[in-house]
Amino acid sequence: MEKLLSALRAAGEPTRLRLLALLGHGELTVTELTHILGQSQPRVSRHLKLMMEAGIIERFSEGTWAFFRLTDKGQEGRYGKTIFDLIPTDDDLYLRDQEKLAEIRKQRREEASKYFENIAEKWNEIRSLYVSETDVEAAIVDTIKPLAVKSVLDIGTGTGRMLELLSPIVDQATGIDLSRDMLGIARTLIADKAMSNCQVRVGDMYNLSSSNEAHDLVLLHQVLHYADDPDAVIREASRVIKKNANLVIIDFAPHQLEFMRDQHAHRRLGFDDDDISRWGANAGLQIKNVQHLEGGELTVVIWHLVKSS
Ligand SMILES: C[S@@+](CC[C@H](N)C(=O)[O-])C[C@H]1O[C@@H](n2cnc3c(N)ncnc32)[C@H](O)[C@@H]1O
The missing domain is CATH 3.40.50.150 (Vaccinia Virus protein VP39)
Incomplete structure (x- = not known):
């Protein structure tokens, strides 16, 4: 039961539950999470660390960037996912965070497609x-x-x-x-x-x-x-x-x-x-x-x- 208790403790706090709700929708950086929650980076990092220690989320680095995501392995992964599934999707705060997440994704997509425009042209040339x-x-x-x-x-x-x-x-x-x-x-x-x-x-x-x-x-x-x-x-x-x-x-x-x-x-x-x-x-x-x-x-x-x- 120890693992379940620590998963529940890790998720049992308003900001951490919001973080879990966001990470359940995909990988995000601390900067993105900070922007969505409107809280300071050290604070967000501290919450993330607690959830990592409980094993319900994981961090991976890519060069100078660090991404966080829900763990998909083991019992902890199952607990994290179960808690995520229980989060009410009509909650005002949840909806506000999701709106901000959608804004960030839109921005990312625009940046990516700007880059892709050049490459895509070259790929189409080969495809033909x-x-x-x-x-x-x-x-x-x-x-x-x-x-x-x-x-x-x-x-x-x-x-x-x-x-x-x-x-x-x-x-x-x-x-x-x-x-x-x-x-x-x-x-x-x-x-x-x-x-x-x-x-x-x-x-x-x-x-x-x-x-x-x-x-x-x-x-x-x-x-x-x-x-x-x-x-x-x-x-x-x-x-x-x-x-x-x-x-x-x-x-x-x-x-x-x-x-x-x-x-x-x-x-x-x-x-x-x-x-x-x-x-x-x-x-x-x-x-x-x-x-x-x-x-x-x-x-x-x-x-x-x-x-x-
Ligand atoms: C034609 S593109 C992508 C093809 C892709 N598999 C697809 O189905 O759309 C080739 C990809 O290989 C990647 N690439 C080139 N050298 C690589 C390497 N040493 N290690 C990993 N990826 C590499 C490029 O960055 C590029 O994204």
């Missing part, structure tokens, strides 16, 4: 060169759905589109990316679409923070062509994949569009099946299936690899 995105996504879902995935790591998640696609068919999805701006957009998407089983973190594909054999699917969607050492990326991906579990790589077949290097920062002009098979074998992965999606200047390929036991 291959089979429709809808066909590619349908093939990805067909590949992944039968795998009954519990935990997926989406490397180079960008704006989080793969998380959105996979959220309904996996238990838990984590996206990592080097770009904070991209993750800003992904975070807004996760909050807007209430994708409560998804989260994103800053991370590097060469040095993942996941522990060994942590995931039953790792995804590299249109990311490997940025790598100067794809072999190392696949080895690092394999490290965090459980035995008998899956790596799905979606990228281009070899092509000659040199402008992809100058204008889109691609390092590799596609990959052939032998490249992927060799790098996979170096990392203890065997090719299970390969699909070539033709229908434009570029051919999109889905390589499904499985880690040997």
Whole structure:
């Protein structure tokens, strides 16, 4: 009962209950929480610390920023979520805080979309060169759905589109990316679409923070062509994949569009099946299936690899 009592004590104070109500809707920084509550930063931090000690919320750092969220693990996670579910959503203070939260999200979205305008134009240019995105996504879902995935790591998640696609068919999805701006957009998407089983973190594909054999699917969607050492990326991906579990790589077949290097920062002009098979074998992965999606200047390929036991 000790854990339950400390969860109840931690949430049993007006400001802390308001904080819990806000964090139940997504990850927020202390600055954002301070702004919403209209209280001083030291005070908000003290309340957050108490709730962290009780294990109902958690903190994670991203460079100089620190985010807080409801814990989704263990008994404490269940207690935090249960208390959150009990909060009356017609309460005046609750409604006022939610209004301020919506303002902050709107602001974040505007900043993110300003950034995305430039990038999106470039991505659309590439998209026009291959089979429709809808066909590619349908093939990805067909590949992944039968795998009954519990935990997926989406490397180079960008704006989080793969998380959105996979959220309904996996238990838990984590996206990592080097770009904070991209993750800003992904975070807004996760909050807007209430994708409560998804989260994103800053991370590097060469040095993942996941522990060994942590995931039953790792995804590299249109990311490997940025790598100067794809072999190392696949080895690092394999490290965090459980035995008998899956790596799905979606990228281009070899092509000659040199402008992809100058204008889109691609390092590799596609990959052939032998490249992927060799790098996979170096990392203890065997090719299970390969699909070539033709229908434009570029051919999109889905390589499904499985880690040997
Ligand atoms: C084409 S974009 C996003 C593709 C994304 N998977 C999707 O489906 O929309 C490629 C992403 O890879 C990220 N990236 C590049 N190098 C990376 C690295 N070393 N580690 C993690 N992400 C990286 C970029 O920041 C970018 O967001």
